[in-house]
Amino acid sequence: MQQFSVRLSEERGAAVRRLAAARGRSVNQTFEDLVAAATDPAHAGSEVVALRERLARAGLAFDPSTLPEAPAPGERELERARAAAGAGTPLEQLVREGRR
Numbered sequence: 001m002q003q004f005s006v007r008l009s010e011e012r013g014a015a016v017r018r019l020a021a022a023r024g025r026s027v028n029q030t031f032e033d034l035v036a037a038a039t040d041p042a043h044a045g046s047e048v049v050a051l052r053e054r055l056a057r058a059g060l061a062f063d064p065s066t067l068p069e070a071p072a073p074g075e076r077e078l079e080r081a082r083a084a085a086g087a088g089t090p091l092e093q094l095v096r097e098g099r100r
Contacts (some may be wrong), residue, residue: 006094011068019062
């Protein structure tokens with residue numbers, strides 16, 4: 001058996017604990033079920049549809065509207081994101097060089 005260490009936000013961690021409690025399962029077994037559902041090579045038209053179907057079959061589907069809203073980013077975060085978005089190789093240059 002392999003062991004993994006997973007880091008989650010407080011909100012995601014609480015959501016996993018609520019899901020586990022609602023299903024009467026341990027958090028570990030809930031993760032095991034989530035991974036099994038996500039990696040089952042079953043059917044469906046698109047990856048998203050396939051994943052949703054597998055999660056529903058495993059009893060792991062949930063309504064995302066029940067998750068807490070993420071806080072809006074602060075001004076410093078926005079400035080950092082703007083600066084990062086302006087860095088890198090411009091698309092025009094990649095096209096001109098024939099790169100993909």
